[in-house]
Amino acid sequence: MLIDLSELLSHEDKEKRLSYQLEMKEFETSFAKYPVSMREPIELVFKGLGKKKILIESDMKLVLMIPCDRCLEEVEVQLNIKTSKETDLDEKNVPDDEKEEYLSGTSFDVEKFVYGEILVNLPMKTVCNEDCKGFCNRCGTNLNHGECGCDTTELDPRMAKALEVFNSFKEV
Ligand SMILES: [Zn+2]
Ligand SMILES: [Zn+2]
CATH class of the missing domain: 2.40.160 (Porin)
Structure with a gap:
């Protein structure tokens, strides 16, 4: 108007x-x-x-x-x-x-x-709750709705190996 x-x-x-x-x-x-x-x-x-x-x-x-x-x-x-x-x-x-x-x-x-x-x-940051747990970065489960059971403490050994190979290629 x-x-x-x-x-x-x-x-x-x-x-x-x-x-x-x-x-x-x-x-x-x-x-x-x-x-x-x-x-x-x-x-x-x-x-x-x-x-x-x-x-x-x-x-x-x-x-x-x-x-x-x-x-x-x-x-x-x-x-x-x-x-x-x-x-x-x-x-x-x-x-x-x-x-x-x-x-x-x-x-x-x-x-x-x-x-x-x-x-x-507009707010710079928006969170549903200060304690929002977000997503599991392995399987994508919303962690506020429950645990997914993924082991997030350390990298999967196969994944670590793959990363190592990937990084060695990157350096060349
Ligand atoms: Zn949230
Ligand atoms: Zn997960």
């Missing part, structure tokens, strides 16, 4: 508030797609600060399903994001590399804005 902010430019201290239901059903990056399992309407406040400057405040809550880094089971990751930024709607005053993607003239693109906010607030 596009919101026209031009009315905020005419008067200082003018305010526009709205509540917006996000359409995004999946959050997609260049390397992953996370389903959005819950989203509350986003609260947005725009304030005219005079001289074509505006303040954008937002408050959003949503839940993304992100796979655990160790066992790949989906984890509900709740994001509560509050932002407050000042923007200059006079394009002449903003260098090209600082232009916001969600602004085009006086038009504000809510979905693009939200996308950018989620992206910078």
